[in-house]
Amino acid sequence: MSVWILITVGLVLALIWFTLAVVRRGRIADLEHSYRLACKKDDSAREEQEEADLRDIRA
Numbered sequence: 001m002s003v004w005i006l007i008t009v010g011l012v013l014a015l016i017w018f019t020l021a022v023v024r025r026g027r028i029a030d031l032e033h034s035y036r037l038a039c040k041k042d043d044s045a046r047e048e049q050e051e052a053d054l055r056d057i058r059a
Helices: 002-040 044-058
Strands: none
Touching: 002 044
């Protein structure tokens, strides 16, 4: 019985870790897209903000 509980807890933790990794990866992709758009529009303030956000999330 306790083996099944350990397996279940392990699977739940793995699922949570995977979900967080996917969300983080999606956030990075969104920031990179926003950064590219800011570069195209020559919006230097937004470009700097997006670059700082990318550095923070990758750290």
